[in-house]
Amino acid sequence: xxxxxxxxxxxxxxxxxxxxxxxxxxxxxxxxxxxxxxxxxxxxxxxxxxxxxxxxxxxxxxx
Ligand code: SF4
Ligand code: SF4
Numbered sequence: 105x106x107x108x109x110x111x112x113x114x115x116x117x118x119x120x121x122x123x124x125x126x127x128x129x130x131x132x133x134x135x136x137x138x139x140x141x142x143x144x145x146x147x148x149x150x151x152x153x154x155x156x157x158x159x160x161x162x163x164x165x166x167x
Contacts, residue, residue, distance in 0.1 A: 107163040109160070110137070110138045111157075112159075114157045115159040116156075116157055117132075121138065121160060122138065128144060129141050129145050147162070
């Protein structure tokens with residue numbers, strides 16, 4: 105399973121990823137930051153170029 109990471113230092117909470125991820129991976133946590141539920145990710149990679157702050161990273165699992 106790929107791991108979806110949001111860099112909270114870069115993220116400005118624009119909400120685009122929450123709106124546009126087809127698998128509803130992103131959400132605002134109770135700490136008020138964007139988090140990712142990696143288990144839902146279908147690895148379409150759409151969020152990487154979509155994030156204006158370049159705050160999203162996807163870590164591939166080891167082969
Ligand atoms: S698209 Fe990027 S900057 Fe916008 S909320 Fe998502 S992670 Fe944060
Ligand atoms: S790779 Fe696709 S499914 Fe996974 S978090 Fe990004 S937009 Fe959502």
